[in-house]
Amino acid sequence: MNRYLEAFLLTxxxxxxxxxxxxxxxxxxxxxxxxxxLALVTFVAVVGTIFFFLFLNEM
Known part of the structure; x- marks a missing residue:
């Protein structure tokens, strides 16, 4: 669990x-x-946000 929290903070x-x-x-x-x-930056931002919320839901 502690290692998982470290990974979360690192993320x-x-x-x-x-x-x-x-x-x-x-x-x-x-x-x-x-x-x-601009398109690349927008894509990275959207994907990053999606992954962040998915990771948040796992917690």
Whole structure:
């Protein structure tokens, strides 16, 4: 159970870090209007959110 909690906290940290990276990529994409980057960032954000809520439901 303790190991599971560690994995959960690590996942949250990973999502927070990914969120910061996505935020910067999103701003760059908006400035340069790279629709491919924008689509990729949106996809990663949506998939990340879905996995996060699935992981939350497991708890």
């Amino acid at each position: 949250i940290g990973l999502f927070l870090t990914t969120g910061v990276v996505i935020g910067f990529a999103y701003i760059i994409a908006l400035i340069r209007e790279f629709s491919a980057i």
